[in-house]
Amino acid sequence: MDVVLATLNANQPAALETLKSLLRIPSVSAISAHKPDVRHAAEFVLNHLASSGLTTELVETAGHPIVYAEWLKAANAPTVLIYGHYDVQPPDPLDKWVTPAFEPTVRDGCIWARGATDDKGQMLTHVLSVAAWLKSTGKLPINVKFVIEGEEEVGSENLDKFLNERKEQLRSDAAVVSDTSQYAPGIPAITYGLRGILACEVRVHGPRQDLHSGLFGGAVTNPANALARLIGSLHDSQGRVQIPGFYDDVQALTESERSGFAALPFNSDGFYASVGVKAGWGEADFTAIERSWARPTCDVNGMTSGYQGEGPKTIIPSWASAKITCRLVPNQDAHKLAISLKEFLTANCPPGCCVEFIEQHGCPGFVADTSSPFMAAAKAAIKSAFGTEPALIRSGGSIPVVATLKQILDIDTLLLGWGQTTDNLHSPNEHFSIADFHKGTLASACLWQEIANRACL
Ligand code: BES
Ligand code: MN
Numbered sequence: 001m002d003v004v005l006a007t008l009n010a011n012q013p014a015a016l017e018t019l020k021s022l023l024r025i026p027s028v029s030a031i032s033a034h035k036p037d038v039r040h041a042a043e044f045v046l047n048h049l050a051s052s053g054l055t056t057e058l059v060e061t062a063g064h065p066i067v068y069a070e071w072l073k074a075a076n077a078p079t080v081l082i083y084g085h086y087d088v089q090p091p092d093p094l095d096k097w098v099t100p101a102f103e104p105t106v107r108d109g110c111i112w113a114r115g116a117t118d119d120k121g122q123m124l125t126h127v128l129s130v131a132a133w134l135k136s137t138g139k140l141p142i143n144v145k146f147v148i149e150g151e152e153e154v155g156s157e158n159l160d161k162f163l164n165e166r167k168e169q170l171r172s173d174a175a176v177v178s179d180t181s182q183y184a185p186g187i188p189a190i191t192y193g194l195r196g197i198l199a200c201e202v203r204v205h206g207p208r209q210d211l212h213s214g215l216f217g218g219a220v221t222n223p224a225n226a227l228a229r230l231i232g233s234l235h236d237s238q239g240r241v242q243i244p245g246f247y248d249d250v251q252a253l254t255e256s257e258r259s260g261f262a263a264l265p266f267n268s269d270g271f272y273a274s275v276g277v278k279a280g281w282g283e284a285d286f287t288a289i290e291r292s293w294a295r296p297t298c299d300v301n302g303m304t305s306g307y308q309g310e311g312p313k314t315i316i317p318s319w320a321s322a323k324i325t326c327r328l329v330p331n332q333d334a335h336k337l338a339i340s341l342k343e344f345l346t347a348n349c350p351p352g353c354c355v356e357f358i359e360q361h362g363c364p365g366f367v368a369d370t371s372s373p374f375m376a377a378a379k380a381a382i383k384s385a386f387g388t389e390p391a392l393i394r395s396g397g398s399i400p401v402v403a404t405l406k407q408i409l410d411i412d413t414l415l416l417g418w419g420q421t422t423d424n425l426h427s428p429n430e431h432f433s434i435a436d437f438h439k440g441t442l443a444s445a446c447l448w449q450e451i452a453n454r455a456c457l
Pocket of ligand 2: 085118119152179
């Protein structure tokens with residue numbers, strides 16, 4: 001073990017260069033013009049795993065390729081599936097970046113670029129730790145199977161087919177994913193729950209084409225007004241979602257979870273100030289942590305209608321559209337909710353307009369067993385690399401593969417986040433602490449040994 005840690009310590013500058021090279025590749029999965037870049041990033045990760053001594057395969061899908069790599073020479077030892085993603089969110093708005101999104105720069109102890117924390121930097125910690133084990137000892141204490149995909153940021157739509165088709169080949173005792181965050185600086189965390197998601201688009205169609213608002217305004221339903229009303233009716237004044245049946249399947253928080261959350265250090269003024277607002281909002285009777293980690297939501301992500309160019313233009317727009325996502329908690333079903341949401345919007349749409357509903361993607365929420373030996377191994381590994389016991393937390397984000405791994409391979413996922421919630425993931429000026437990049441790599445190296453020690457099977 002010591003020789004592995006020494007190798008990683010000596011390799012720190014080279015590790016940062018590897019991360020920088022990967023960050024220079026603009027692998028934006030949502031934008032079709034970036035398709036060749038997305039493939040380039042896949043090949044970069046594949047080549048790194050191959051030259052580290054793993055058997056690799058670039059698996060083609062209907063969308064972006066999946067990088068598969070394995071090392072299976074630890075007889076009678078557990079097998080861990082390591083998942084990550086090499087795709088990134090679009091870098092917009094570009095003018096808000098201090099240094100360009102795909103020109104990684106070191107500043108204030110952090111590396112700044114799109115994907116620095118989500119998920120290229122975090123994913124690489126496991127690639128680097130496995131490489132260091134093989135380089136310094138010629139072996140690993142456990143078996144590993146890497147699945148690094150390129151469609152996480154667009155809903156992992158082609159991953160299920162791969163997981164189903166390769167079910168036998170992928171069989172493992174647990175999964176490890178570093179694509180979440182620590183609780184706060186100096187408080188590393190294991191995330192034992194994630195929210196699921198339903199993503200959809202609602203279009204309200206009105207007159208055949210835009211109309212003069214003086215000649216027709218007041219006598220024809222305005223689709224923008226109608227959509228605003230529909231969106232307004234999604235919540236009551238207490239912040240509760242009004243879609244019929246929305247809370248029916250929600251798994252309630254237990255008292256012990258509520259007290260666990262309440263025991264975490266949390267400064268609500270600081271929390272709101274960190275995002276530039278003076279007050280919070282949300283479902284009555286729940287704390288900010290409960291609202292964002294373990295209660296379902298319904299949020300508009302974007303609205304479009306009518307004239308948006310310079311100066312005024314007096315029209316009744318022909319249509320209006322909103323992109324909506326609901327975050328789900330365990331036991332809620334995305335497709336079932338899509339049907340209720342569509343019915344709610346259709347039933348409440350005023351005459352003179354009609355609703356078109358497009359269901360985009362969805363995945364269920366997840367809560368892991370916190371008493372497993374894998375959890376104990378992760379706690380010990382984090383303690384030795386970060387010097388602190390990790391907090392047990394949930395998170396409001398979604399990682400679709402986690403529920404699928406449970407469903408198809410019947411394994412739990414250890415969510416070991418090395419980033420911070422303030423790393424600006426999905427926002428301008430994304431960054432990742434170089435110290436945490438290194439500590440995460442050390443924790444990963446320790447984890448393989450801790451899992452072997454416990455013979456987690
Ligand atoms: N890494 C994030 C999710 C995340 C971040 C979870 C921090 C917990 C803490 C991931 O890449 C992500 O953003 N996922 C999408 C999934 C969606 C497109 C299906 C999300 O949550 O919006
Ligand atoms: Mn991610």
